[in-house]
Amino acid sequence: xxxxxxxxxxxxxxxxxxxxxxxxxxxxxxxxxxxxxxxxxxxxxxxxxxxxxxxxxxxxxxxxxxxxxxxxxxxxxxxxxxxxxxxxxxxxxxxxxxxxxxxxxxxxxxxxxxxxxxxxxxxxxxxxxxxxxxxxxxxxxxxxxxxxxxxxxxxxxxxxxxxxxxxxxxxxxxxxxxxxxxxxxxxxxxxxxxxxxxxxxxxxxxxxxxxxxxxxxxxxxxxxxxxxxxxxxxxxxxxxxxxxxxxxxxxxxxxxxxxxxxxxxxxxxxxxxxxxxxxxxxxxxxxxxxxxxxxxxxxxxxxxxxxxxxxxxxxxxxxxxxxxxxxxxxxxxxxxxxxxxxxxxxxxxxxxxxxxxxxxxxxxxxxxxxxxxxxxxxxxxxxxxxxxxxxxxxxxxxxxxxxxxxxxxxxxxxxxxxxxxxxxxxxxxxxxxxxxxxxxxxxxxxxxxxxxxxxxxxxxxxxxxxxxxxxxxxxxxxxxxxxxxxxxxxxxxxxxxxxxxxxxxxx
Amino acid sequence: xxxxxxxxxxxxxxxxxxxxxxxxxxxxxxxxxxxxxxxxxxxxxxxxxxxxxxxxxxxxxxxxxxxxxxxxxxxxxxxxxxxxxxxxxxxxxxxxxxxxxxxxxxxxxxxxxxxxxxxxxxxxxxxxxxxxxxxxxxxxxxxxxxxxxxxxxxxxxxxxxxxxxxxxxxxxxxxxxxxxxxxxxxxxxxxxxxxxxxxxxxxxxxxxxxxxxxxxxxxxxxxxxxxxxxxxxxxxxxxxxxxxxxxxxxxxxxxxxxxxxxxxxxxxxxxxxxxxxxxxxxxxxxxxxxxxxxxxxxxxxxxxxxxxxxxxxxxxxxxxxxxxxxxxxxxxxxxxxxxxxxxxxx
Numbered sequence: 001x002x003x004x005x006x007x008x009x010x011x012x013x014x015x016x017x018x019x020x021x022x023x024x025x026x027x028x029x030x031x032x033x034x035x036x037x038x039x040x041x042x043x044x045x046x047x048x049x050x051x052x053x054x055x056x057x058x059x060x061x062x063x064x065x066x067x068x069x070x071x072x073x074x075x076x077x078x079x080x081x082x083x084x085x086x087x088x089x090x091x092x093x094x095x096x097x098x099x100x101x102x103x104x105x106x107x108x109x110x111x112x113x114x115x116x117x118x119x120x121x122x123x124x125x126x127x128x129x130x131x132x133x134x135x136x137x138x139x140x141x142x143x144x145x146x147x148x149x150x151x152x153x154x155x156x157x158x159x160x161x162x163x164x165x166x167x168x169x170x171x172x173x174x175x176x177x178x179x180x181x182x183x184x185x186x187x188x189x190x191x192x193x194x195x196x197x198x199x200x201x202x203x204x205x206x207x208x209x210x211x212x213x214x215x216x217x218x219x220x221x222x223x224x225x226x227x228x229x230x231x232x233x234x235x236x237x238x239x240x241x242x243x244x245x246x247x248x249x250x251x252x253x254x255x256x257x258x259x260x261x262x263x264x265x266x267x268x269x270x271x272x273x274x275x276x277x278x279x280x281x282x283x284x285x286x287x288x289x290x291x292x293x294x295x296x297x298x299x300x301x302x303x304x305x306x307x308x309x310x311x312x313x314x315x316x317x318x319x320x321x322x323x324x325x326x327x328x329x330x331x332x333x334x335x336x337x338x339x340x341x342x343x344x345x346x347x348x349x350x351x352x353x354x355x356x357x358x359x360x361x362x363x364x365x366x367x368x369x370x371x372x373x374x375x376x377x378x379x380x381x382x383x384x385x386x387x388x389x390x391x392x393x394x395x396x397x398x399x400x401x402x403x404x405x406x407x408x409x410x411x412x413x414x415x416x417x418x419x420x421x422x423x424x425x426x427x428x429x430x431x432x433x434x435x436x437x438x439x440x441x442x443x444x445x446x447x448x449x450x451x452x453x454x455x456x457x458x459x460x461x462x463x464x465x466x467x468x469x470x471x472x473x474x475x476x477x478x479x480x481x482x483x484x485x486x487x488x489x490x491x492x493x494x495x496x497x498x499x500x501x502x503x504x505x506x507x
Numbered sequence: 508x509x510x511x512x513x514x515x516x517x518x519x520x521x522x523x524x525x526x527x528x529x530x531x532x533x534x535x536x537x538x539x540x541x542x543x544x545x546x547x548x549x550x551x552x553x554x555x556x557x558x559x560x561x562x563x564x565x566x567x568x569x570x571x572x573x574x575x576x577x578x579x580x581x582x583x584x585x586x587x588x589x590x591x592x593x594x595x596x597x598x599x600x601x602x603x604x605x606x607x608x609x610x611x612x613x614x615x616x617x618x619x620x621x622x623x624x625x626x627x628x629x630x631x632x633x634x635x636x637x638x639x640x641x642x643x644x645x646x647x648x649x650x651x652x653x654x655x656x657x658x659x660x661x662x663x664x665x666x667x668x669x670x671x672x673x674x675x676x677x678x679x680x681x682x683x684x685x686x687x688x689x690x691x692x693x694x695x696x697x698x699x700x701x702x703x704x705x706x707x708x709x710x711x712x713x714x715x716x717x718x719x720x721x722x723x724x725x726x727x728x729x730x731x732x733x734x735x736x737x738x739x740x741x742x743x744x745x746x747x748x749x750x751x752x753x754x755x756x757x758x759x760x761x762x763x764x765x766x767x768x769x770x771x772x773x774x775x776x777x778x779x780x781x782x783x784x785x786x787x788x789x790x791x792x793x794x795x796x797x798x799x800x801x802x803x804x805x806x807x808x809x810x811x812x813x814x815x816x817x818x819x820x821x822x823x824x825x826x827x828x829x830x831x832x833x834x835x836x837x838x839x840x841x842x843x844x845x846x847x848x849x850x851x852x853x
Contacts (some may be wrong), residue, residue: 306735327737336735344735349728358725358736367718 003062004029004161004192005050005081010059010218012045016393019045020056023218025194025211027161032183032193034203034224036236037213038433040391040403043196046213047163051083052076063161079161082154086165088146092139096132097121100153124155129185144175151182162186163194168202169431180206198236198433200229214238237435245438247445250469252281254317256453257303257422262312264298272298274477275312280422285444285454287468287485289461291497295477296457297339300426303455304336305329317421330359335420337411339427339457345411346399353381353395356414380417388413389439405436412443423447426457441467461490475499514845518838519789519796523803525841526831533826534819544819551813552806558813560694564766566805568593570703571758572783573790573797574710575626575751580792581714582747583727588633588648589755590780591655592626594773596756598659599625600763601770602667604677614680619702619760626756627749629655634748638741644748652776660772673771683765697765704798706754711794713750723747755780785832804828 005027012020020042027033037043048054050061052070061068063079070076076083090099097118106113121134130148138146147167154162164183168176183193183206195207203210203224210227212219212235219235233241257280264273272295280286290296301307303314305326314322321329330336338344346355357366357377365376381395388409392402399407408428415423425444429437444467448454458464464471465485473481473496481496531541552562572589579586586592600622607614633647667674683697714720726733726743734740758779763770786804790796811824834841 304735325737325739326735330737338735343729343731345732347725347729347732350725354721358732361721362718370718371716372718372721 002065003027004064005194006060006062007046007050008060008062010046010049010061011057012042012049012054013057019216020049020213021216021218023059023213023216024221025218026221027192027194028209029192030187030190031208032187032195032206034207034210035194035196035213036198036200036203036210036232038198038236038435039405041213041236042216043213044165045216047083047165047194047196050076051081051163077157077159080159081161081163082157082159083163084147084150084154084165084167086167086169088150090138090146090149093137095135095137096141096149096152097134099138099149100134100156104157121152121156124152128155128189129182142175144171144178147171147175147179148182151186160190161192161194163196165196166198167195168197168199176202200232200434203232204229212236233434236433237438241434241438245441245445245466247467248449250284250448252284252469253451254282255279256282256317257455258313258315258318259299259303260313262299262302262314263310264295264302264307265310266298266307271310272477273302276474276478278472278479280453280455282421282453283448283451284469285448285456285467287456287458287464287471288474289458289464289471289493289497290474292459294474294497296474297426299474300336300339300424300455300457303329303424304334327359330418333421335415335418335423337408337415337423337425337428339430341404341407341411346407348398348400350399351396352385352390352392352399352402352410353378355399355410356381356384356395356417358414360418384413384417385410388443405432408432408436408440412440416443416447420452422453422455424455424457427459428456429458429460429463437463461493464493465490473497514842515791517845518841519791519800521841522789522834522838523831525834526827529830530823530827534823537823539819539823540817543817544814544823547814547817547819548807548810548824550810551816552810554813556692557694558809560688560692560696562805562809563700564695564697565809566801567697567699567703567765568758568761568779569782569786569801569804570700570798571706571754571761572779573786573801574706574783574794575754575758575780576783576787577790577792577794577797578710578714578754579747579751580787581727582723582743583730584634584637584744584747584751585645586630586633586648586748586751586755587645587784588629588651588752588780589758589783590776590778591648591652592629592752592755593759593762593777593780594652594655594659595629596622596626596759597763597770598662598759599756600681600760601674601677604681604764604768605667605675607681608678609680611680614678615683615764618677618681618764619757622756622760622763623753624756626759627753630748630750630752630755631745634745637748638744652780656773656776659770663770663772674769676768677764681764682768683761684768695766697761699761699765702757703761703801706757707794707798710754710797714794719746755783758783789832803831807831 003026007023007025010020010023023046035043045054049056052072052075061070068079097114100121101117106116118134125132130152132145132148132152167179171179187193197203207224209221210224210232211221214236259276259278262273262276263271266272276299288296298307302309305324309322313320316332316334319332321332342348354377357380360366361372365373367373378395385392385395390406390409390413392406428440444454444456456468468485471483471485472479473493475497476499534541534544551558553559572593575589576586600618603618603621629651632651633644636642636647637644663674664670683699685698688696714724722738722743725738726740730740782804786797786800789800807824807828811821814824815821
């Protein structure tokens, strides 16, 4: 037996779109096999075919050498294929054991034999080094632990081929490294793993081989030992990708945004921004670095008019915008890419076209005397979709059905189209793949070059270091240091973010 | 996309057919002939001009109360207070209709407007409390129903009359009825149906075509994004409830200015408002859907009155209506079956 899983020449179509074409995936026993592709490339479709949720139009699937017809997930389970979903499927108020046995409870005289199940769960947990407490309730354990419960669930059902669907998206760095160890243990114990991801670092770290899909087409399989992140990235995106964002030195001009002595409270009435001062000039990108929860969100909401300012002042081009309504702030020249694009950035149940005029629908030419002019709205939407390479069947598609990267491109297109003086970009690349990240960074730099002031908030130090012209480090509601990216290191930033003072004379 | 539209049409139709089918089974179980029962129902609704006229009389307020519920639903709100808004609208229209002496061209529009304003004010209360203090609109609007019922009764007894249990008839100049329609059908048919259809057009136009409708729909789907985009979420919630209440108030005017020409003291609810919830649900919360659903409800309710002539108890029709709503509410099951059939057909 050379391969535990062989998917040969798979083709899967949906109305109007070919999601998979000519895709081959061969997984050797005992390996960690990465499935790499951009958002929307067809990774999930392929795995849903393997898991029996979709039937392929063409192609052959072999499990342990035998051709099989996986018509539904139960068949997949019986073949020993288990899936660890990105969004956990757990009952919060049940214990770990109860969740694991759900649907196949061992019984004793008609009652659930929890004791027996608990013992079994404990055994499996210890064998694979998962360290899960079988009697803890799901609502009381961390996200990382919940993920382990999902892993246990598949193991309890006898899976020896495990599919991990972007497992690190929800984890902290610490939890990620623990998960990597667990995956190592699993393959040592004879399991095979398929890891769906678009994070190249993870592939280089733990995977043996990597199969790449691009726009639904199978591109090929490479040995991870023989490749590099650069090669993987260009295979995935289909062109050379630069990790170092190229840009000319900034030529800052006048102050656009000036914040003085700002105080902002959060929803719990706790002071989160405590006398903050900040300037952003036209033609520069100021990056805000800081550990999450040090007042960054409150700062941005205060500028955008979404949160009340207690005291202090925010001025834009010398004009006071403190405590103006969000509409007034927008009209005075502020554009805002919000942190949470689903909650704030888009009305997901509107067509993407109608989302393009979310702040401007009441203005000419999108409406006249209170009546919408759909022709103009969709004309604008169409041109923005083309200009910002938003991949969508058409402008009438619901925003909900676009991939995260394309939703974000749509938001950026909409915000830049108003030609604002100040662009606030809050975590603009969260959850996106390298291709989309590169695109968005370029657009931010273009905005800067055209003389806009850009305020970038990110928790990714790479992004802060690469894109910003100046870094403002936030700690405990204040800007504690202003540093230049080429004069600092990630280590120094890390220390500043943790609150340690800069030594005198270092600057 | 296309198959979606097909489903939206198929699901209510199948729901109705299943409701009728199960109604037939129940009639059979109790030893009645379902065919003669349904024939009597049909005749009772459309058998001659009189019945057809009475059916339309029944349909008219249903359209408007359905629109009221649907409008609020579309903006993310559950207006369960339509019943009370119907009451105050009815009373306001009759009040204007009896108390004033004006030429028809002013009197009739004024009476309808009064009903809309009264319903809108009644809707304003839950809307305002929700926007300002976050009080759940369902609780407030249910309570407003009782306040409306007993306030209207008190006003009829103590203000509009001297302890009588109904008001005077409204003036001819405020009436929606027409001698021509009455002579044609001998029923209580009045011009209100035109106003109801105009209302449906108005709802469609407001929601789909105006910037205010864009805001209302946006707030209904996602309050956070609406706030981010600079819309005033609170004022939109209040406005939505006022418009919704306005539709309900006009439904009351249909009773006051059309069907009855007066208002009597009520011992309980009319159910026009509560049935409006089912109408809106069956109509998928759209204007045209509410019109069609109201026609179905009106037909069933009026036709039912004729079913005892075929020996079938009237109560059975209530069971059939309930079954139809049941199947619509469980439309998910029908969707699932349709999906399944489509998959296997491939």
